Amino acid sequence: MRADLLSRLLSLLPEPSGRPELRQYAEMLRDYPQRGGKGIRSELLLASARAHGVRPGTAEWEGALWLAAGLELFQNWVLIHDDIEDDSEERRGRPALHRLHGLPLALNAGDALHAYMWAAVWRSGVTGAMEAFLDMIHRTAEGQHLDLSWVEHGEWALGPADYLEMVRLKTAYYTVVVPLQLGARAAGTEPHPDFEAAGLALGAAFQIRDDVLNLAGDPVKYGKEIAGDLLEGKRTLIVLHWLSSAPDNQRQAFLAQMRRPRAEKDAAVIAQLHQWLLDSGSVAHAQALADTEAARGLTLLEQAFARLDPQSAVPAAAQELLGAMRALATRDA
Amino acid sequence: MRADLLSRLLSLLPEPSGRPELRQYAEMLRDYPQRGGKGIRSELLLASARAHGVRPGTAEWEGALWLAAGLELFQNWVLIHDDIEDDSEERRGRPALHRLHGLPLALNAGDALHAYMWAAVWRSGVTGAMEAFLDMIHRTAEGQHLDLSWVEHGEWALGPADYLEMVRLKTAYYTVVVPLQLGARAAGTEPHPDFEAAGLALGAAFQIRDDVLNLAGDPVKYGKEIAGDLLEGKRTLIVLHWLSSAPDNQRQAFLAQMRRPRAEKDAAVIAQLHQWLLDSGSVAHAQALADTEAARGLTLLEQAFARLDPQSAVPAAAQELLGAMRALATRDA
Numbered sequence: 049m050r051a052d053l054l055s056r057l058l059s060l061l062p063e064p065s066g067r068p069e070l071r072q073y074a075e076m077l078r079d080y081p082q083r084g085g086k087g088i089r090s091e092l093l094l095a096s097a098r099a100h101g102v103r104p105g106t107a108e109w110e111g112a113l114w115l116a117a118g119l120e121l122f123q124n125w126v127l128i129h130d131d132i133e134d135d136s137e138e139r140r141g142r143p144a145l146h147r148l149h150g151l152p153l154a155l156n157a158g159d160a161l162h163a164y165m166w167a168a169v170w171r172s173g174v175t176g177a178m179e180a181f182l183d184m185i186h187r188t189a190e191g192q193h194l195d196l197s198w199v200e201h202g203e204w205a206l207g208p209a210d211y212l213e214m215v216r217l218k219t220a221y222y223t224v225v226v227p228l229q230l231g232a233r234a235a236g237t238e239p240h241p242d243f244e245a246a247g248l249a250l251g252a253a254f255q256i257r258d259d260v261l262n263l264a265g266d267p268v269k270y271g272k273e274i275a276g277d278l279l280e281g282k283r284t285l286i287v288l289h290w291l292s293s294a295p296d297n298q299r300q301a302f303l304a305q306m307r308r309p310r311a312e313k314d315a316a317v318i319a320q321l322h323q324w325l326l327d328s329g330s331v332a333h334a335q336a337l338a339d340t341e342a343a344r345g346l347t348l349l350e351q352a353f354a355r356l357d358p359q360s361a362v363p364a365a366a367q368e369l370l371g372a373m374r375a376l377a378t379r380d381a
Numbered sequence: 382m383r384a385d386l387l388s389r390l391l392s393l394l395p396e397p398s399g400r401p402e403l404r405q406y407a408e409m410l411r412d413y414p415q416r417g418g419k420g421i422r423s424e425l426l427l428a429s430a431r432a433h434g435v436r437p438g439t440a441e442w443e444g445a446l447w448l449a450a451g452l453e454l455f456q457n458w459v460l461i462h463d464d465i466e467d468d469s470e471e472r473r474g475r476p477a478l479h480r481l482h483g484l485p486l487a488l489n490a491g492d493a494l495h496a497y498m499w500a501a502v503w504r505s506g507v508t509g510a511m512e513a514f515l516d517m518i519h520r521t522a523e524g525q526h527l528d529l530s531w532v533e534h535g536e537w538a539l540g541p542a543d544y545l546e547m548v549r550l551k552t553a554y555y556t557v558v559v560p561l562q563l564g565a566r567a568a569g570t571e572p573h574p575d576f577e578a579a580g581l582a583l584g585a586a587f588q589i590r591d592d593v594l595n596l597a598g599d600p601v602k603y604g605k606e607i608a609g610d611l612l613e614g615k616r617t618l619i620v621l622h623w624l625s626s627a628p629d630n631q632r633q634a635f636l637a638q639m640r641r642p643r644a645e646k647d648a649a650v651i652a653q654l655h656q657w658l659l660d661s662g663s664v665a666h667a668q669a670l671a672d673t674e675a676a677r678g679l680t681l682l683e684q685a686f687a688r689l690d691p692q693s694a695v696p697a698a699a700q701e702l703l704g705a706m707r708a709l710a711t712r713d714a
Contacts, residue, residue, distance in 0.1 A: 062519060067546075073526040129492060133485035152466035152529040155488065159462060159495065160522040163515055166499050170511050178503050182496055186395060189493040193406040196485040213400075 049087025049120055057081055057117040060164050060171075076149060076157040077164070080124040083140040088376065089123060089227050090116035095369040096231020099353060101360035111172045112234035118168035118181065119227060121161060126188065126222075128158035133196055134280055135310065138273075176233045184226045191218025198283050204291065204303060208337075211285045212252055220251020224373075228349075235360065240352040249345030253377040256338035259284040261380070263322065264331050269381040275322045279313055281306050285337065290330040298324050342377035346370060382420025382453050390414055390450040393497050393504075409482060409490040410497070413457040416473040421709065422456060422560050423449035428702040429564020432686060434693035445567035447505035451514065452560060454498035459521065459555075461491035466529055467613055468643065471606075509566045517559045524551025531616050537624065537636060541670075544618045545585055553584020557706075561682075568693065573685040582678030586710040589671035592617040594713070596655065597664050602714040608655045612646055614639050618670065623663040631657050675710035679703060 049057075058081065064074040097112040098104075130136070131144035132151055138144060146154035169181050194214040198206065225247030229239035262277045263286060277284055291299055298321075305317050325331065353366040382390075391414065397407040430445040431437075463469070464477035465484055471477060479487035502514050527547040531539065558580030562572035595610045596619060610617055624632055631654075638650050658664065686699040 069527050069530045070523055072530065073523055126492075129488055133488055150529075150533045153526060153533060155462055155466055156522055156525050156529060159459075160519060162492065162495055163518040163522075166511070167515050178499070182500050185496040186493060189489055189496075190403055190406055192489050193486060194402050196483075196489060197402045197405065200483045200486060 049081075049085055049090055053087065053090055053113065053116055053120065054081060056113060057120055057168070060117070060121075060167050061161075072149075073153075073157065073160075076145065076153065077161050079145060080127055080139065080161075081120065083142060085120070085123065085140065087120060089119045089223055092224065092227040092369070092372065093119055093230050093234075095365065095372060096228045097234040098231075098365035099362055099369050100232050100235035100237060100356065101362055102231075102235045108234055108236065111174045112231065114168050114172035115174060115177055115230050115234060118165050118172065118177075119222075119230070121165035121168055122181070122184070122222065125158045125161035125165060128154055128161065130192075132158075133192070136280070172234075174230070174233050175236070177230065180226060180230055180233065184222050187217045187221040191215070191221075194218070195283065199281060202307060204283070204288075204306065206283055206288055207292070208285055208288060211283060211288055214283070215252050215255045216248045219255045220248045223254055224248075224251040224345075237357070237360070240356065242348050242352040246345045246348035246352060249341045249348065250373055250377065253338040253342035253345060256285055256334050256341070257377060257379065259286055260331055260335050260338065263325060266380060275318065278318050278322060278325075279310055281310070284334075286325060286330045286334045289333050290325055290328050294324070294328070338377065342374070346374060346377075349373065382414075382418055382423055386420065386423055386446065386449055386453065387414060389446060390453055390501070393450070393454075393500050394494075405482075406486075406490065406493075409478065409486065410494050412478060413460055413472065413494075414453065416475060418453070418456065418473065420453060422452045422556055425557065425560040425702070425705065426452055426563050426567075428698065428705060429561045430567040431564075431698035432695055432702050433565050433568035433570060433689065434695055435564075435568045441567055441569065444505045444507045445564065447501050448507060448510055448563045448567060451498050451501035451505065451510075452555075452563070454494060454501055455514070455517070455555065458491045458494035458498060461487055461494065463525075465491075466525075469613070505567075507563070507566050508569070510563065513559055513563055513566065517555050520550045520554040524548070524554075527551070528616065532614060535640060537616070537621075537639065539616055539621055540625070541618055541621060544616060544621055547616070548585050548588045549581045552588045553581045556587055557581075557584040557678075570690070570693070573689065575681050575685040579678045579681035579685060582674045582681065583706055583710065586671040586675035586678060589618055589667050589674070590710055590712060592619055593664055593668050593671065596658055599713060608651065611651050611655060611658075612643055614643070617667075619658060619663045619667045622666050623658055623661050627657070627661070671710065675707070679706060679710075682706065 058078060061077050062074045064071040093116050094112055097109070102108045102112055127139060128145050131139055132146045132155060136144045137147060144154075145157065148154075165181070169177050191214050195218055197203070225244055228243040228247050232239040232243070259277060259282075262272065262284075263275060265274065267274050273279075291302070294302070301317065302321055305313060305321065350370060353361065353363075353370070356366075391411060394410050395407045397404040426449045427445055430442070435441040435445055460472060461478050464472055465479045465488060469477045470480060478490065481487075499514070502510050524547050528551055530536070558577055561576040561580050565572040565576070592610065592615075595605065595617075596608060598607065600607050606612075624635070627635070634650065635654055638646060638654065683703060686694065686696075686703070689699075
């Protein structure tokens, strides 16, 4: 995220002081935010605020900046807890927090960071922001519950509709819908009702693109472990589509491998599964659906911005936002 | 907690609906609150509000009730996460949430419950409540970090001062200091400055009493597993005091046992350690310190209430509160 936003976010957190254990506590809170996330959600929120006529330097802009800091705090505490839930090894090129300090201390640090997220929302003074964050957390937790319960119960009898329901709840709200809406709220206006449908479509496109890159991306550009989703047993649209038509021997090999915990998965079999997925039409099918969803979301969004109050709306800023959304849905990294 | 407060708390949470996984999610959020905690903290908050002149049926009382629901939500999400951090087996007579549903789903449910705590604080409309909850979470997380990091690093070179610092942060703020202060805030008054020192002393007395009961309580009245703290390797005042003067062979036996994970601890050795602790003067020493702290806290609290604005303060309610605090510090269960 941009440097001034990071400073703002860090200014809410306790400074390392006192006995060594408590200094470590304060440093753990600062760790993930300082690892340099892209800040996609805060940028989207600020672009939406500008498109709604919020000008840098005003009190409204200050409110938007605190909301942007709140979104980034949300992203960071959720990542700490996600990494525990998935027992991930790495985050942004370094070991996950619970791999550095053990699960109990990392869980506790995530809880504290969660509380500071509310401090940012509170500081914004933006009407409706508390309710928006509460609703966002509820939906994200529902989506996370779907995803985790499928893993917990070894559930693979799932179709594209299940995937889309999970991804809309888990990713689309906090990545696109809520940032768009909060930009409007920072301007003191009720969000356009179509932001929800537009954001759900664009958010799904964003996540499907992420799943495609995880299997078929350029390792150098993508930056994460290729096929990591297979090792973690993620339910992706690609895998669910492939399972519905894969030869029986391939499907059985896949399910047998997925029953194993991550540490006991066989690298050679995973490589074979990876190749089968790449050779099937399922990657292309998923990318096609992502393209359709992205186009539908962009059209809805364009129309919504065209209908904003012309007194306050800033068409150039709206165009910039649409361009950024387009780039997200077709990104290589 | 009292039935009307439980209903109020549950009214904030999502109703079970939708697909089976999402119904389960909503039921997990309701599980711990419905297991029937004592509601010590909410009662203390309401007693403090009454002592500050808040009368049932008024708008101020409504604010106090939302804050009380917020405190109970805090207690419940913290217990879900605590049980994960300590890998506890039971909570209020039933398996801990992560033992019923697995760690990932329980962690996620605790996060959602945390968010609903803020909804209760927000609904109270009480000035200063957001800041009070944020400060409470920060202190509790610091105390939890101290306790967990000692376990993580096998640290036993600790004295009574370390224990008291940990317990004040981890227990005293959210159990006594903050409930006392929030009662004043619900009445629209700035909390008396001595509530902090009084609450820290009473909170420490409360926790030391809990530690004493865990080793030397009546199993039927106490309701929890006697000597469970030894199995969990808890740093209690009793153990730290005993370690400072125990015969070397006993201390070595203790430390060797504490290096083992809970599942590998030897029941016969734990029983022997338990007996050594009971035979030493350390239980009586801890109880004496608890009595001193309780008396000091009660005196401070009595003086603070005597100095409240006589226009609004309700002496009978203050006496009732002091009686409840006295009972807590000398309780058998």
